[in-house]
Amino acid sequence: MRLLALSLILALACMLALGMGDQAIPLAEITRVLTGDPDASPVSRTILLTLRLPRVALAAAVGASLAVAGVAAQAILRNPLAEPGLLGINAGAALAAMLVIVQVAALPESVLPAFTFAGALVMAGAIQALAWSSGTSSLRLILVGVGLGALAGAGASFIATFGPAAEVQRAMVWGAGSLQDARWVKLMWIVQWGAPGALGLWLMARELDLIALGDGVASDVGQRVHLIRGLAILAVAMLAGAAVAASGPIAFVGLAAPHIARQLGGTAHRGLIPMAALCGAILLVLADLAARRVLAPVQVPVGLATALLGAPFFGYLLWSRRNDI
């Protein structure tokens, strides 16, 4: 029921995002274009099919990927503040992408998601390894993640100072987190890399419920805790890698969406994962709409918009849990 309502809201948000722009398109016209009606005007057909539709679809897909990655990260770290962005996983993926874009410009673009996945995975592994001392604590994981995130960010800037100017310019636009260059091929990356990760996490939903209760409880009921945690990290890296490859690092969606979903639908992961995915998609579609319309014709990178919306939300979470952490 709630899923249906959320889907409706998402559809509404998408319609809004499709209709609004420098050239406003009325709802009737959108439906004509989308249903392939020959009466639709060629102008609005071009605007919708080559510009707005890919962008809205990509925003929804990236938002959903980040949200599901956030749910899994919060479950395995047992920390409501965990987020792929905060933990430095996005920064690792961004560093890998920076390397590819700036240093080996000859490579085809299609290898980008593989590299960002590798970057995210290496980063997740490094955080896990460095935070390990007779088991991991979520406290150390966060601190180590913040540190490694800063390191990866500095590494990316370091590469930028040595690269040729044109490639660096391209990489900088991408690094701010932008959906401006939305194309269908990018959506394919998310389907190829992100969807299996999300599906895997959903199939592991019961295991995630258990691991969220604590390592002790989980292993007492016979769960192979380290295997599950490793698999979940792999899935998070796939999701984060795909999202970063498509749009650059976008912060705070992975933090906010799971919280909203939890408010709506409880904590069991089988229901939580699809809800969070829908919430993330709605959030990013709306954030991208705001980023492109609030100061039109200037387009603010959507990564900045989510940070401006998300940081106060994070502050509120920190404040409301001031006695727990």
Added chain:
Amino acid sequence: MPLALGVLSLWALTVGASGFSVGEALGALMSGGDDRAALVMQQVRLPRVFAALCVGAALAVAGAIIQAMTGNPLADPGLLGVNAGAALALVSAIAFLGLDAMGALVWVAFAGAGVAAACVLSLGAAGRAGAGPVRLVLAGVVIASFAGALTGAILVLDAQTQDVVRLWTAGSLRGRSLGVIVSLMPYVLVPLALSLLVARQVTTLSLGAEVAQSIGQGQGLWRVLAALLVVALAGSAVAMAGPLGFVGLVVPHIARICVGAEYRRILPVAALTGAGLVLVADTLPRALWARDVPVGVTLALIGAPVFVWLARRRSGGRA
């Protein structure tokens, strides 16, 4: 130690796009002539070395005081968002008010640093448990990313300002004239001297509230004073070189390893070490690859691993 710093400064003067020997460098500085070497020295190299020394000393002392004040080994003006706040205030002043006099911008930076510090400390210290290291770092991350995003948004919208502050937002010492640096120096040196004067009280702060009370040191007054010093030091450092992270984190630890827990010794040692660290971080890339890497980047590459190491060590017991 001051001797080592002198030698480092000389070395920094000789390294760059056109290399000079030590003798040539000194000669060009002393002669005050207007041949090419003298111009390079006076207009490019000397202000840069001065800036590196000031910024390094200011940030290191600010870091030491903030660590003493919060009892938190992971505190750093960069990590806690104080630098980001100062940078946001500066960029908005340039973009919206059209300010460009350094004398006025410094005060703007102080205000920004002050507001950010107040936000982080109150958000981080709320709750029964007080300001634990993680809470403070997380609050700092929030404030820093919010201020950073606002700064980014302003720069996206305002190409002209973007052009003025582009290098500076990455944290760079390049392209500062001697006049600007000299006019900013009092704003660094006065709080620096004040910090050294109150080093005894800083030591007491670092021992915690109960000890301070039992030896009769008023809590509120000295805390506020220490916070003001941090704000002044961080603000003027940001005005000089942009938001540089990790100096204030790393250097106090080095100083503590060298001279123990007494802040009357830590603060001067931290000031010298910080000055040296920033100078080396600024000069080394030029010497090694003949490239000008923004010093903020180099510092993060050095500092982030230290942060990770500290985080591992300090949070060992608490799972």
